[in-house]
Amino acid sequence: MVDVIDKALGEDADIIALRNRRETLKAKTQASYEAALTPKDPGNFSYAMRAALAARMCAHWKAGELEAHYRDLLKSYGETAFDAIPDPAFRARDSDPKVDAILNRVDTVTLSPKEATRDDVEKLYAVGLDDRDIVTLASLTAFVNYQILVVAGLKMLRDH
Template sequence: MTVSTKVDVIDAVLGLDSSSPVHALRERRAKLKHFTQTSYEAAFTPSDPGNFSFAMRAALAARMAGLWRSAELQAHYKELLEERGSTPGLQAIADPGVVPEGDERLATILAHVDLVTLKPREATRANIEALYAVGLDDRDIVTLAGLIAFVNYQVLVVAGVKMLRDN
Protein backbone atom coordinates (compact mmCIF):
# COMPACT_ATOMS: atom_id res chain seq x y z
CA MET A 1 0.00 0.00 0.00
CA THR A 2 1.27 3.46 -0.83
CA VAL A 3 0.57 6.90 0.54
CA SER A 4 -1.03 9.12 -2.06
CA THR A 5 0.43 12.56 -2.61
CA LYS A 6 -1.77 15.46 -3.63
CA VAL A 7 0.72 16.99 -6.08
CA ASP A 8 1.67 15.45 -9.39
CA VAL A 9 5.46 15.22 -9.35
CA ILE A 10 5.94 15.91 -13.05
CA ASP A 11 3.73 19.00 -12.92
CA ALA A 12 5.57 20.16 -9.80
CA VAL A 13 9.13 19.70 -11.07
CA LEU A 14 8.29 21.51 -14.30
CA GLY A 15 6.32 24.28 -12.61
CA LEU A 16 3.08 23.51 -14.44
CA ASP A 17 0.03 25.04 -12.81
CA SER A 18 -3.60 24.78 -13.80
CA SER A 19 -3.29 27.82 -16.12
CA SER A 20 -0.58 26.17 -18.21
CA PRO A 21 -1.59 24.90 -21.67
CA VAL A 22 0.79 21.95 -21.16
CA HIS A 23 -0.97 21.15 -17.87
CA ALA A 24 -4.27 21.13 -19.78
CA LEU A 25 -2.71 18.85 -22.39
CA ARG A 26 -1.54 16.44 -19.68
CA GLU A 27 -5.04 16.44 -18.21
CA ARG A 28 -6.35 15.15 -21.54
CA ARG A 29 -4.47 11.96 -20.66
CA ALA A 30 -5.62 11.94 -17.04
CA LYS A 31 -5.41 8.15 -16.69
CA LEU A 32 -1.80 8.07 -17.88
CA LYS A 33 -0.96 10.97 -15.58
CA HIS A 34 -2.66 9.18 -12.69
CA PHE A 35 -0.89 5.88 -13.36
CA THR A 36 2.47 7.64 -13.62
CA GLN A 37 1.88 9.33 -10.27
CA THR A 38 0.70 6.15 -8.55
CA SER A 39 3.76 4.34 -9.94
CA TYR A 40 5.89 7.08 -8.36
CA GLU A 41 4.13 6.54 -5.04
CA ALA A 42 4.59 2.78 -5.26
CA ALA A 43 8.30 3.19 -5.98
CA PHE A 44 9.02 5.77 -3.29
CA THR A 45 6.47 5.21 -0.54
CA PRO A 46 5.68 1.49 -0.36
CA SER A 47 4.23 0.27 2.93
CA ASP A 48 7.29 -1.98 3.34
CA PRO A 49 10.47 -0.59 1.80
CA GLY A 50 12.36 -3.84 2.37
CA ASN A 51 16.13 -3.54 2.08
CA PHE A 52 15.94 -0.29 0.09
CA SER A 53 15.09 2.45 2.56
CA PHE A 54 13.05 5.45 1.49
CA ALA A 55 16.22 7.57 1.63
CA MET A 56 18.21 5.05 -0.43
CA ARG A 57 15.48 5.02 -3.08
CA ALA A 58 15.63 8.81 -3.30
CA ALA A 59 19.44 8.75 -3.53
CA LEU A 60 19.38 6.18 -6.34
CA ALA A 61 16.71 8.17 -8.18
CA ALA A 62 18.77 11.37 -7.86
CA ARG A 63 21.74 9.49 -9.27
CA MET A 64 19.76 8.24 -12.28
CA ALA A 65 18.31 11.69 -12.93
CA GLY A 66 21.85 13.05 -12.73
CA LEU A 67 23.10 10.47 -15.22
CA TRP A 68 20.44 11.76 -17.62
CA ARG A 69 21.25 15.39 -16.72
CA SER A 70 17.63 15.95 -15.73
CA ALA A 71 18.26 18.87 -13.40
CA GLU A 72 14.62 19.24 -12.33
CA LEU A 73 14.23 15.61 -11.35
CA GLN A 74 17.64 15.42 -9.74
CA ALA A 75 16.77 18.45 -7.59
CA HIS A 76 13.42 16.84 -6.69
CA TYR A 77 15.05 13.60 -5.61
CA LYS A 78 17.80 15.36 -3.67
CA GLU A 79 15.10 17.29 -1.81
CA LEU A 80 13.24 14.03 -1.20
CA LEU A 81 16.48 12.53 0.09
CA GLU A 82 16.83 15.41 2.58
CA GLU A 83 13.24 14.86 3.75
CA ARG A 84 13.87 11.16 4.23
CA GLY A 85 16.99 11.39 6.34
CA SER A 86 19.99 12.12 4.21
CA THR A 87 23.44 11.07 5.32
CA PRO A 88 26.80 11.94 3.75
CA GLY A 89 26.95 8.44 2.28
CA LEU A 90 23.54 8.77 0.66
CA GLN A 91 24.36 12.25 -0.62
CA ALA A 92 27.42 10.74 -2.30
CA ILE A 93 25.29 8.03 -3.94
CA ALA A 94 23.05 10.76 -5.40
CA ASP A 95 26.05 12.09 -7.33
CA PRO A 96 26.55 10.03 -10.50
CA GLY A 97 30.26 10.81 -10.47
CA VAL A 98 30.81 9.00 -7.18
CA VAL A 99 32.10 5.44 -7.19
CA PRO A 100 32.21 4.13 -3.63
CA GLU A 101 35.32 2.42 -2.34
CA GLY A 102 35.34 -0.29 0.26
CA ASP A 103 31.70 -1.33 -0.03
CA GLU A 104 31.42 -4.04 -2.66
CA ARG A 105 27.66 -4.42 -2.21
CA LEU A 106 26.98 -0.73 -2.79
CA ALA A 107 29.48 -0.53 -5.64
CA THR A 108 27.76 -3.47 -7.37
CA ILE A 109 24.32 -1.93 -6.92
CA LEU A 110 25.48 1.42 -8.30
CA ALA A 111 27.29 -0.20 -11.22
CA HIS A 112 24.05 -2.01 -12.07
CA VAL A 113 21.96 1.17 -11.75
CA ASP A 114 24.40 3.08 -13.96
CA LEU A 115 24.60 0.31 -16.56
CA VAL A 116 20.86 -0.22 -16.90
CA THR A 117 20.27 3.53 -16.98
CA LEU A 118 22.87 4.37 -19.62
CA LYS A 119 23.44 1.13 -21.55
CA PRO A 120 20.53 -1.23 -20.89
CA ARG A 121 21.35 -3.43 -23.89
CA GLU A 122 24.67 -4.29 -22.29
CA ALA A 123 23.06 -5.68 -19.12
CA THR A 124 23.26 -9.48 -18.95
CA ARG A 125 22.45 -12.31 -16.61
CA ALA A 126 25.98 -11.87 -15.22
CA ASN A 127 24.97 -8.47 -13.87
CA ILE A 128 22.07 -10.05 -12.00
CA GLU A 129 24.36 -12.80 -10.70
CA ALA A 130 26.70 -10.08 -9.40
CA LEU A 131 23.79 -8.63 -7.41
CA TYR A 132 23.08 -12.07 -5.91
CA ALA A 133 26.77 -12.47 -5.12
CA VAL A 134 26.76 -9.36 -2.93
CA GLY A 135 23.71 -10.48 -0.97
CA LEU A 136 20.69 -9.18 -2.81
CA ASP A 137 17.75 -11.55 -2.96
CA ASP A 138 14.95 -11.86 -5.51
CA ARG A 139 12.83 -9.20 -3.80
CA ASP A 140 15.74 -6.76 -3.69
CA ILE A 141 16.53 -7.29 -7.37
CA VAL A 142 12.90 -6.83 -8.40
CA THR A 143 12.68 -3.69 -6.26
CA LEU A 144 15.84 -2.32 -7.84
CA ALA A 145 14.64 -3.18 -11.35
CA GLY A 146 11.30 -1.46 -10.73
CA LEU A 147 12.99 1.64 -9.38
CA ILE A 148 15.36 1.80 -12.34
CA ALA A 149 12.54 1.28 -14.83
CA PHE A 150 10.29 3.89 -13.27
CA VAL A 151 12.89 6.65 -12.89
CA ASN A 152 14.15 6.16 -16.44
CA TYR A 153 10.56 6.33 -17.71
CA GLN A 154 9.92 9.43 -15.61
CA VAL A 155 13.04 11.14 -16.96
CA LEU A 156 11.78 10.62 -20.52
CA VAL A 157 8.31 11.92 -19.70
CA VAL A 158 9.77 15.00 -18.02
CA ALA A 159 12.03 15.63 -21.03
CA GLY A 160 9.07 15.39 -23.42
CA VAL A 161 6.78 17.58 -21.34
CA LYS A 162 9.60 20.09 -20.81
CA MET A 163 10.09 20.29 -24.56
CA LEU A 164 6.37 21.01 -25.01
CA ARG A 165 6.45 23.57 -22.20
CA ASP A 166 9.45 25.40 -23.61
CA ASN A 167 8.25 25.45 -27.21
Protein backbone atom coordinates in the same frame (compact mmCIF):
# COMPACT_ATOMS: atom_id res chain seq x y z
CA MET B 1 -0.11 15.16 -3.07
CA VAL B 2 1.84 17.31 -5.56
CA ASP B 3 2.12 15.80 -9.05
CA VAL B 4 5.87 15.40 -9.47
CA ILE B 5 5.91 15.77 -13.25
CA ASP B 6 3.76 18.94 -13.23
CA LYS B 7 6.14 20.29 -10.60
CA ALA B 8 9.24 19.42 -12.63
CA LEU B 9 7.76 21.35 -15.56
CA GLY B 10 7.20 24.43 -13.43
CA GLU B 11 3.38 24.04 -13.14
CA ASP B 12 3.01 25.20 -16.74
CA ALA B 13 -0.72 25.79 -17.40
CA ASP B 14 -0.72 24.49 -21.01
CA ILE B 15 1.16 21.33 -20.11
CA ILE B 16 -1.13 20.67 -17.14
CA ALA B 17 -4.19 21.10 -19.37
CA LEU B 18 -2.73 18.72 -21.96
CA ARG B 19 -1.78 16.10 -19.37
CA ASN B 20 -5.24 16.31 -17.81
CA ARG B 21 -6.69 15.04 -21.11
CA ARG B 22 -5.14 11.70 -20.16
CA GLU B 23 -6.49 11.51 -16.64
CA THR B 24 -5.94 7.78 -15.96
CA LEU B 25 -2.45 7.90 -17.35
CA LYS B 26 -1.55 10.92 -15.25
CA ALA B 27 -3.02 9.46 -12.03
CA LYS B 28 -1.35 6.08 -12.57
CA THR B 29 1.99 7.74 -13.31
CA GLN B 30 1.83 9.54 -9.99
CA ALA B 31 0.65 6.36 -8.23
CA SER B 32 3.61 4.51 -9.78
CA TYR B 33 5.93 7.19 -8.42
CA GLU B 34 4.57 6.66 -4.92
CA ALA B 35 4.79 2.86 -5.27
CA ALA B 36 8.40 3.01 -6.50
CA LEU B 37 9.73 5.64 -4.09
CA THR B 38 7.61 5.23 -0.97
CA PRO B 39 5.99 1.76 -1.01
CA LYS B 40 4.18 0.66 2.14
CA ASP B 41 6.60 -2.25 2.36
CA PRO B 42 10.04 -0.95 1.32
CA GLY B 43 11.82 -4.27 1.93
CA ASN B 44 15.60 -3.87 1.95
CA PHE B 45 15.59 -0.53 0.09
CA SER B 46 14.78 2.35 2.46
CA TYR B 47 13.00 5.46 1.20
CA ALA B 48 16.25 7.41 1.56
CA MET B 49 18.20 4.86 -0.51
CA ARG B 50 15.49 4.91 -3.19
CA ALA B 51 15.50 8.74 -3.37
CA ALA B 52 19.31 8.81 -3.53
CA LEU B 53 19.42 6.29 -6.39
CA ALA B 54 16.67 8.17 -8.24
CA ALA B 55 18.64 11.43 -7.93
CA ARG B 56 21.68 9.65 -9.40
CA MET B 57 19.70 8.40 -12.41
CA CYS B 58 18.39 11.93 -13.05
CA ALA B 59 21.91 13.34 -12.76
CA HIS B 60 23.11 10.84 -15.39
CA TRP B 61 20.57 12.22 -17.85
CA LYS B 62 20.99 15.86 -16.72
CA ALA B 63 17.32 15.95 -15.72
CA GLY B 64 17.94 18.89 -13.37
CA GLU B 65 14.41 19.52 -12.11
CA LEU B 66 13.81 15.87 -11.27
CA GLU B 67 17.26 15.55 -9.72
CA ALA B 68 16.48 18.53 -7.47
CA HIS B 69 13.18 16.93 -6.50
CA TYR B 70 14.88 13.69 -5.49
CA ARG B 71 17.69 15.47 -3.64
CA ASP B 72 15.04 17.36 -1.63
CA LEU B 73 13.18 14.12 -0.99
CA LEU B 74 16.42 12.50 0.23
CA LYS B 75 17.11 15.47 2.49
CA SER B 76 13.58 15.28 3.95
CA TYR B 77 14.35 11.88 5.48
CA GLY B 78 17.15 13.38 7.59
CA GLU B 79 19.56 10.52 6.84
CA THR B 80 23.03 11.39 5.63
CA ALA B 81 24.32 7.89 4.87
CA PHE B 82 23.33 8.12 1.18
CA ASP B 83 24.34 11.72 0.50
CA ALA B 84 27.18 10.77 -1.85
CA ILE B 85 25.08 8.51 -4.09
CA PRO B 86 23.42 11.19 -6.28
CA ASP B 87 26.82 12.24 -7.64
CA PRO B 88 27.31 10.07 -10.78
CA ALA B 89 31.08 10.07 -10.20
CA PHE B 90 30.71 8.47 -6.76
CA ARG B 91 31.75 4.82 -6.46
CA ALA B 92 32.01 2.59 -3.39
CA ARG B 93 34.59 0.15 -4.78
CA ASP B 94 36.70 -0.09 -1.65
CA SER B 95 34.29 0.95 1.07
CA ASP B 96 31.16 -1.11 0.39
CA PRO B 97 31.06 -3.84 -2.27
CA LYS B 98 27.29 -4.22 -1.96
CA VAL B 99 26.59 -0.53 -2.58
CA ASP B 100 29.17 -0.59 -5.36
CA ALA B 101 27.38 -3.47 -7.11
CA ILE B 102 24.06 -1.65 -6.74
CA LEU B 103 25.51 1.55 -8.25
CA ASN B 104 27.06 -0.35 -11.16
CA ARG B 105 23.73 -1.97 -11.91
CA VAL B 106 21.81 1.31 -11.68
CA ASP B 107 24.31 3.04 -13.97
CA THR B 108 24.18 0.32 -16.64
CA VAL B 109 20.41 -0.04 -16.61
CA THR B 110 19.96 3.74 -16.75
CA LEU B 111 22.52 4.69 -19.39
CA SER B 112 22.84 1.60 -21.57
CA PRO B 113 20.28 -1.05 -20.70
CA LYS B 114 21.21 -2.91 -23.87
CA GLU B 115 24.55 -3.79 -22.23
CA ALA B 116 22.88 -5.54 -19.26
CA THR B 117 23.60 -9.28 -19.03
CA ARG B 118 22.89 -12.32 -16.87
CA ASP B 119 26.35 -11.78 -15.39
CA ASP B 120 25.25 -8.46 -13.91
CA VAL B 121 22.44 -10.23 -12.07
CA GLU B 122 24.87 -12.88 -10.80
CA LYS B 123 27.06 -10.07 -9.41
CA LEU B 124 24.08 -8.77 -7.43
CA TYR B 125 23.39 -12.21 -5.95
CA ALA B 126 27.09 -12.50 -5.11
CA VAL B 127 27.01 -9.42 -2.87
CA GLY B 128 23.93 -10.66 -1.04
CA LEU B 129 20.91 -9.29 -2.90
CA ASP B 130 17.94 -11.66 -3.13
CA ASP B 131 15.32 -12.08 -5.86
CA ARG B 132 13.10 -9.38 -4.49
CA ASP B 133 15.98 -6.91 -4.07
CA ILE B 134 17.01 -7.41 -7.69
CA VAL B 135 13.46 -6.82 -8.94
CA THR B 136 13.07 -3.82 -6.61
CA LEU B 137 16.20 -2.26 -8.05
CA ALA B 138 15.14 -2.91 -11.66
CA SER B 139 11.61 -1.60 -10.99
CA LEU B 140 12.88 1.58 -9.38
CA THR B 141 15.40 2.20 -12.16
CA ALA B 142 12.83 1.47 -14.86
CA PHE B 143 10.22 3.78 -13.33
CA VAL B 144 12.59 6.72 -12.84
CA ASN B 145 13.86 6.41 -16.40
CA TYR B 146 10.24 6.43 -17.62
CA GLN B 147 9.71 9.62 -15.64
CA ILE B 148 12.88 11.18 -17.09
CA LEU B 149 11.71 10.43 -20.65
CA VAL B 150 8.22 11.82 -20.01
CA VAL B 151 9.64 15.04 -18.57
CA ALA B 152 12.13 15.38 -21.44
CA GLY B 153 9.35 14.97 -24.02
CA LEU B 154 7.03 17.38 -22.22
CA LYS B 155 9.79 19.97 -21.93
CA MET B 156 10.18 19.80 -25.70
CA LEU B 157 6.43 20.52 -26.04
CA ARG B 158 6.48 23.27 -23.43
CA ASP B 159 9.40 25.16 -24.97
CA HIS B 160 8.35 25.15 -28.65
